[in-house]
Amino acid sequence: xxxxxxxxxxxxxxxxxxxxxxxxxxxxxxxxxxxxxxxxxxxxxxxxxxxxxxxxxxxxxxxxxxxxxxxxxxxxxxxxxxxxxxxxxxxxxxxxxxxxxxxxxxxxxxxxxxxxxxxxxxxxxxxxxxxxxxxxxxxxxxxxxxxxxxxxxxxxxxxxxxxxxxxxxxxxxxxxxxxxxxxxxxxxxxxxxxxxxxxxxxxxxxxxxxxxxxxxxxxxxxxxxxxxxxxxxxxxxxxxxxxxxxxxxxxxxxxxxxxxxxxxxxxxxxxxxxxxxxxxxxxxxxxxxxxxxxxxxxxxxxxxxxxxxxxxxxxxxxxxxxxxxxxxxxxxxxxxxx
Amino acid sequence: xxxxxxxxxxxxxxxxxxxxxxxxxxxxxxxxxxxxxxxxxxxxxxxxxxxxxxxxxxxxxxxxxxxxxxxxxxxxxxxxxxxxxxxxxxxxxxxxxxxxxxxxxxxxxxxxxxxxxxxxxxxxxxxxxxxxxxxxxxxxxxxxxxxxxxxxxxxxxxxxxxxxxxxxxxxxxxxxxxxxxxxxxxxxxxxxxxxxxxxxxxxxxxxxxxxxxxxxxxxxxxxxxxxxxxxxxxxxxxxxxxxxxxxxxxxxxxxxxxxxxxxxxxxxxxxxxxxxxxxxxxxxxxxxxxxxxxxxxxxxxxxxxxxxxxxxxxxxxxxxxxxxxxxxxxxxxxxxxxxxxxxxxxxxxxxxxxxxxxxxxxxxxxxxxxxxxxxxxxxxxxxxxxxxxxxxxxxxxxxxxxxxxxxxxxxxxxxxx
Numbered sequence: 001x002x003x004x005x006x007x008x009x010x011x012x013x014x015x016x017x018x019x020x021x022x023x024x025x026x027x028x029x030x031x032x033x034x035x036x037x038x039x040x041x042x043x044x045x046x047x048x049x050x051x052x053x054x055x056x057x058x059x060x061x062x063x064x065x066x067x068x069x070x071x072x073x074x075x076x077x078x079x080x081x082x083x084x085x086x087x088x089x090x091x092x093x094x095x096x097x098x099x100x101x102x103x104x105x106x107x108x109x110x111x112x113x114x115x116x117x118x119x120x121x122x123x124x125x126x127x128x129x130x131x132x133x134x135x136x137x138x139x140x141x142x143x144x145x146x147x148x149x150x151x152x153x154x155x156x157x158x159x160x161x162x163x164x165x166x167x168x169x170x171x172x173x174x175x176x177x178x179x180x181x182x183x184x185x186x187x188x189x190x191x192x193x194x195x196x197x198x199x200x201x202x203x204x205x206x207x208x209x210x211x212x213x214x215x216x217x218x219x220x221x222x223x224x225x226x227x228x229x230x231x232x233x234x235x236x237x238x239x240x241x242x243x244x245x246x247x248x249x250x251x252x253x254x255x256x257x258x259x260x261x262x263x264x265x266x267x268x269x270x271x272x273x274x275x276x277x278x279x280x281x282x283x284x285x286x287x288x289x290x291x292x293x294x295x296x297x298x299x300x301x302x303x304x305x306x307x308x309x310x311x312x313x314x315x316x317x318x319x320x321x322x323x324x325x326x327x328x329x330x331x332x333x334x335x336x337x338x
Numbered sequence: 339x340x341x342x343x344x345x346x347x348x349x350x351x352x353x354x355x356x357x358x359x360x361x362x363x364x365x366x367x368x369x370x371x372x373x374x375x376x377x378x379x380x381x382x383x384x385x386x387x388x389x390x391x392x393x394x395x396x397x398x399x400x401x402x403x404x405x406x407x408x409x410x411x412x413x414x415x416x417x418x419x420x421x422x423x424x425x426x427x428x429x430x431x432x433x434x435x436x437x438x439x440x441x442x443x444x445x446x447x448x449x450x451x452x453x454x455x456x457x458x459x460x461x462x463x464x465x466x467x468x469x470x471x472x473x474x475x476x477x478x479x480x481x482x483x484x485x486x487x488x489x490x491x492x493x494x495x496x497x498x499x500x501x502x503x504x505x506x507x508x509x510x511x512x513x514x515x516x517x518x519x520x521x522x523x524x525x526x527x528x529x530x531x532x533x534x535x536x537x538x539x540x541x542x543x544x545x546x547x548x549x550x551x552x553x554x555x556x557x558x559x560x561x562x563x564x565x566x567x568x569x570x571x572x573x574x575x576x577x578x579x580x581x582x583x584x585x586x587x588x589x590x591x592x593x594x595x596x597x598x599x600x601x602x603x604x605x606x607x608x609x610x611x612x613x614x615x616x617x618x619x620x621x622x623x624x625x626x627x628x629x630x631x632x633x634x635x636x637x638x639x640x641x642x643x644x645x646x647x648x649x650x651x652x653x654x655x656x657x658x659x660x661x662x663x664x665x666x667x668x669x670x671x672x673x674x675x676x677x678x679x680x681x682x683x684x685x686x687x688x689x690x691x692x693x694x695x696x697x698x699x700x701x702x703x704x705x706x707x708x709x710x711x712x713x714x715x716x717x718x719x720x721x722x723x724x725x726x727x728x729x730x731x732x733x734x735x736x737x738x739x740x741x742x743x744x745x746x747x748x749x750x751x752x753x754x755x
Contacts, residue, residue, distance in 0.1 A: 039553070046552030054546050091601065154380030156571040158602030168581035190579035193548070263545045264575065264600075266568045268377050272545070307540065308549045312512070315541055 029174055029184075038309070042175040045187055047308045048301065053193040055300025056200030057262070060255035062277035062284070062292045063207060064248030070224045070287025071244050073130065074123055077137040080274030081144035082249050086111045086256025087265035088148060091157045100162050103257045108250040115249025119242050141270065149267050159260040165192045196258050203251070207289055220244060224287060279318060283325045285335025294333055366405040367669060369660070370427030372420060372438025372448075373463065373653070375412035378543050378568045379441060381596045382649045383412070385642075386440050386463055389650030392629075392636045393657035401661040402669025409433055415440070415542070417447035424451050428458050434671055435459040435678075437656050440649060442467035442486065442515025452476035459675050461660055461682070464652025466590075467514040468521070468747050471701035472732060478675070480682050480700045482659045482689075483652040484616050484730060486515050487747065489590040490522020491734055492708040492727045493614035497587055498530040501612065503559035505533045506587065509550060509573070510564025512539035517747035519589045520564050523614070525734055525744075528754035534562075535755050540569075547573045551580050559585060566591035575604035588613035593711050595619070595647030598719040605719060608711045616652075617691040618707040618723030619645050629654070629690035644718045655689045662687070697732065706730045 005012045025034075026048065030041045038044065065079045089110055090103035122140070126132045160166075168188040176185045211217035219240050222230045231237040259265065259273070276299065281287075284295025299318055306314030325332060371390060374383035387410060399406050409431050411423040420439045427433045435458055439448055445465030452460045453476045460479045462470070466486035471479070497503045506527070510516040516539075524534060536555055540547070545568070554561060561584050565573050570592050586608065591597070593613040598605055617626075633646040633654075646654070663681035671678055687694040692705030705728045709721035733741035745751050 043549070043553040047549040050546065050548030050552070054548070095601075149380075154375075154384055156381065156568045156600045156602075158571060158575050158600065158604050160603045166579065168579070188581060190548075190576070190581070192579055262576065262579065264568055264571050264602075264604075266378070267380050268568075269545075272543075304546065304549045307544070307546075308553050311538065311540060 026173065029177055040176070042187060043308055045173055045175060046189070047305045049187075049189055050193070051301030051304035052297065053197040053262075053300070054304060055297040056197040057255060057258055058276055058280050058300055059204060059293050059296035060200050060258060061252055061273050062280040062296055063204065063289055064251035064255075065277045066281045066284070066287055066289065066292045067207075067251075068245055068248040069281065071220060071227075072123065072241055073128075075130070075134050075137070076118075076248075077134060077274060078118070078141040078144060079249075079252055079277060080270035080272070081141045081148075082111050082114065082252035083256045083259065083273045084148060084265060084267075084270040085114070085144065086253025087159070087260035087269070088152055088157065088256070089253065090257030090260050091159050091265060094159050100159070100165075100261075103159065104254055107253040107257045111253025111256070112246040112250030115246045116242055118249070119245040123245070124238070124241075141274070145267060145270055154267050157260060157265040159257065159265075161192050161261050165195060167191065169194070190262075193262055196262060199258070203254075204289070204293055211289065216240075216243075279322050282322055282332060285332025287336075288332070288334040291332055291334030366407040367401060367664065367671075368407050368409060368431065368433040370424075370431060370433035370436040370438075371408055371410045371463075371653075372413055372423050372427070372436060372440070372444070373410065374415045374440045374444075375410075377414035377416075379415045379566070382567055382591070382594075382647070383440055385596060385647045386649040386653040388633065388637060388642055389646060389652065389654035390437065390463075390657045392633045392646070392650070393654045393661065395636050396632055396658075397661045401664035402667060404664075404669040411438075413439060413441075413444060415444065417443045420444035421447050421451050424448055424460075428455050433458070435461065435660070435675070437461050437653065437660065438463040439465050440652075441465055442470075442518065443513055445470040445481075446514060449474075449476045449479050452479040457674060459679060459682075461656045462652075463656055464649050465515070466518060468518045468732070469514065471699045473746065475699045475701075477700075478679065480659075480679075480696065482655045482687060482694055482696070482702050484694075484702050484704045484706065485732060486518030486590065487522035487525070487734060488702075488704070488706055488730045488732060489615045490519055490524075491526060491614065491706045491730045492725055493523050493587070493612065494526025494528070494532065495530045496614075496708045496725060497560065497612055498527055498532045501560070501585070503532070503585060503587075505535050505558045506560045506562050507536040507538075507555050507558045508534060508562040508564065509538045509540065509547075509554070510562070510589065511542045511544075511566065511569060512749075513542050514747065515591075516564045516566075516589065517749065517751070519591075520562070521744075521747045521751055522734065523562060523587070523589070524752040524754070528752050533754055537749065539749055540565075542569070544569055545572050547576045548580070551577055551582060554582075554584070556584070560587050561585070562587040562589070563592045564589035566594070567596060570597045571600045571602075571604055574607045575602070578604060578607050582607075586611045588711070590615035590648065593709070593721060594649070595643040595645065596649070598711070598721075599643050606713075608719065609713055611711045612708065612724070613711070613721065614706060614708045615648050615721075616704065616706060617648050617721075618709045618726070619720040620712075620722045621691075621707070621726075623690075625688070626690045644716075645720065651689075651691055655687060655691075655694065658689070659685055659687050692726075692728065699732070701732050703729060703731050 086107040089107045093103040169191040173187045175187045280295040284291030302317045306317040373386045413419040413423045462481035468485045588611045666681045667677040694704040708725040712722040
């Protein structure tokens with residue numbers, strides 16, 4: 001932090017001012033001129049919250065994707081299908097047992113197990129052959145999409161969260177002042193989205209701890225840096241590969257349950273989320289968990305703020321960000337060069 | 339990225355093999371079908387195909403003494419996928435004629451494609467953009483369903499007068515059908531004296547409506563929703579989570595069977611929502627009831643909706659019209675479809691959702707229904723009929739010159755704020 005300030009005093013000040021202004025916008029009661037300029041505070045605050053929570057969902061999908069890529073240099077284009085499968089499993093578990101929470105471990109385990117099979121029977125056979133892997137995973141995703149369409153049909157599945165998670169909750173963010181009584185109006189926000197976001201943060205933190213503070217994490221990080229050298233030291237790298245692939249796939253399945261709860265699950269969602277996680281990891285930097293978190297946050301915020309303030313071009317904004325990042329920092333915000 | 343090329347090609351089994359005829363047209367008739375069997379409108383396309391199959395089943399898979407062979411081509415609601423699909427059907431499979439497409443912009447694209455293929459005939463499935471037949475129509479493109487604007491007729495007056503909702507805000511998808519459908523509502527609503535204070539247009543395929551829901555004004559009487567398919571379900575789901583409780587008004591595909599039978603509880607937010615469209619699920623007309631029964635009998639309960647959606651009805655009517663005219667010309671299309679097209683132009687179709695005839699642009703003039711969503715005793719949701727308007731023309735009852743002056747459907751037509 002200190003170093004950054006010493007090197008870029010000008011930019012530091014600008015960033016500081018922008019952040020301060022943003023924080024003020026979130027907490028202050030807006031004056032009239034700002035309301036005239038960009039509309040009601042409720043709208044702005046909701047867009048920010050939605051962007052952050054959507055970013056949480058994107059992070060869950062993209063972190064598995066980036067983890068797999070980082071370790072195995074393996075672009076798994078069937079990742080979206082794993083997400084969709086997780087969503088369907090989640091719907092099935094929730095509607096048949098009535099326990100929404102049970103959907104998460106079950107989806108994680110089943111989809112993770114599928115990941116193990118994929119790693120053992122597909123990827124291990126074509127290690128290091130990027131093009132082959134890419135083509136094979138495209139093929140797998142098409143087959144899986146059709147199998148799922150055949151199995152569950154094209155209906156829209158929406159996982160119903162339990163009663164205590166439905167409806168809005170009052171937060172402590174002020175959106176305005178009542179004209180008549182001068183009372184403060186607080187923002188109401190869907191509780192399910194807040195819980196999902198908290199879960200995404202918890203998973204993110206757990207992953208960071210696992211990667212940076214444990215022996216397994218050390219193995220994985222060493223594998224990311226130099227696979228050959230790690231296997232030469234006698235580490236059982238294939239076992240690490242299987243474990244990471246299972247974990248990444250399981251995360252996609254978990255994200256499917258989250259996605260099915262605050263959006264819907266239907267054919268086509270697989271491609272949408274694959275595309276979203278590709279954009280997220282390109283912006284954040286391939287192979288970096290922190291990068292995935294930052295990328296997911298940026299893309300989520302861009303989508304939501306865009307959809308409110310310039311709806312026609314909201315879709316373009318996401319890709320514009322990707323283009324800018326690729327132009328000025330092709331390795332991604334947190335990516336390593338080389 | 340890449341696209342799923344899911345081309346569902348199916349052959350209808352030729353049961354009860356008929357003896358071969360000596361003359362030239364004893365070969366099976368090849369009918370190409372375009373339906374959205376992928377993407378956000380998948381379920382809608384599937385039900386369209388069910389409607390078509392119901393009609394074929396009713397005719398014993400025969401028309402004009404010829405067996406019928408179906409080639410079904412999937413599209414994804416985008417115009418280029420529709421043209422690609424039509425190309426394959428017409429130029430590669432050499433079908434006799436095409437039934438489809440389903441979605442608004444697809445219809446406009448196929449009108450233009452039809453002009454390049456004068457030897458074939460296209461009978462619209464259920465696409466409802468106004469321009470398809472209103473602007474520069476193709477001589478070989480026939481539409482037996484009323485368009486999106488016609489589907490809005492009656493709703494504006496109903497919510498203004500009967501419900502007493504004087505101001506509305508709107509959220510609708512940003513493409514031709516939603517504009518057209520909205521125009522039908524706005525035309526009547528503005529005329530009745532209502533005010534449309536805010537319009538939000540969202541891209542087709544929007545999944546996260548959180549911010550849009552938050553920005554809905556809370557000082558209006560009702561909110562008009564012009565969404566469809568997965569977008570509609572997503573909106574309702576998130577609307578409930580956000581604790582929304584405003585009065586809702588539904589566009590025609592917002593409250594359609596495809597949304598009313600989605601899995602999960604989100605759709606319950608729609609109970610009591612007024613809407614309008616070319617059919618009412620609970621209409622007691624015997625012809626309608628017979629059609630509903632035919633649809634229910636044609637498919638096992640887990641492979642269909644409780645009752646046919648308007649998409650099924652659209653494809654059903656298009657197919658019925660084709661079969662009737664094929665019977666009339668005895669299956670003979672060898673005159674370059676001349677007699678066949680003549681028959682289609684002058685046909686008065688006694689459809690389950692009211693009598694339909696075509697105007698000079700080969701566009702349907704038919705009935706429209708104002709409905710309200712009710713929960714039936716078995717827990718399913720349905721559109722209950724509250725009013726019916728007969729003989730709705732494409733100009734919504736206005737003089738044509740006056741109607742054209744309004745402008746083509748777009749974001750700001752009709753204005754009354």
